[in-house]
Amino acid sequence: MLLGLVGTLVLGIAVVGCLMFLNKLTGKRLPRWIFPAGAALGMLTFHIWNEYTWFDRTAADLPAHVAVAETYTTSTVIQPWTLVFPRINRYAAVDLSTVKTNDKAPGYRLAEVYLVTRFTPTAATQQIFDCPGGRRAFLGRSDTFGEDGLPEGAAWESLDKTDPMLSKVCSAPTSG
Structure with a gap:
């Protein structure tokens, strides 16, 4: 977040510098308001670019065995352009190298899922x-497994059969 602020300020200064050079080339014919307006436009453009490309830049840095399963968009009145073009501010990714099965419960799979939100530490969960x-349950550290190989007292959440997370986990190669 601090780097984004510093980058925005540096860009504003660079735009003013370019406009000052252009003003010198034109014999100081540019109106004085062009400097703050140009800096503001440059900083706003950079801010919007930085917000809208966050997901693409972050997802591109994921290892090959981690797949993005779901994205979530946000809109806010403070950024009115997001009301027309919502931006992705969080996503869920599954580590396909951690998908495991249990011989006692062959239709079930255990996987590590990362919940990534902008400006928030990433949360790693076992699901x-x-x-x-077509359902899933979050596992806590204190969860225990019964004789049938399933977690005891798990809060199951029903999923649509086309749920992207369910599809990725259930089609992934497994380890025992």
Whole structure:
């Protein structure tokens, strides 16, 4: 966040510098308001670019075995352009190298899922997916597994059969 602010300020100064050079070349014929207006336009453009490309830049840095499964958009009145063009501010990614099965519960898969939100530390969660039943449950550190290989007292969430996270986890190669 601090680097974004510094980058925005440096860009504003650079735009003013370019306009001053252009003003000198034209014999100081540019109106005085062009300097703050140019700096403001440059900084606003950089800010919008930085916000809208955050997801693409972040997702491109993920290792090959981590796949983005879901994205979530946001709109706010403070940034009115997001009301027309919502931007992605968080996403969920699954580490396909961590997908595991249990011989006692063959239709279920355990995977590590990362919840990434802009300006927030990434949260790593363990989730179990019921592939035939189309549901999932978040696992906590204190969760225990029963004789059937399933977590005891898990809060299952029903998913649509076309849910992207369910599809990625259930089609991933597994380890035992």
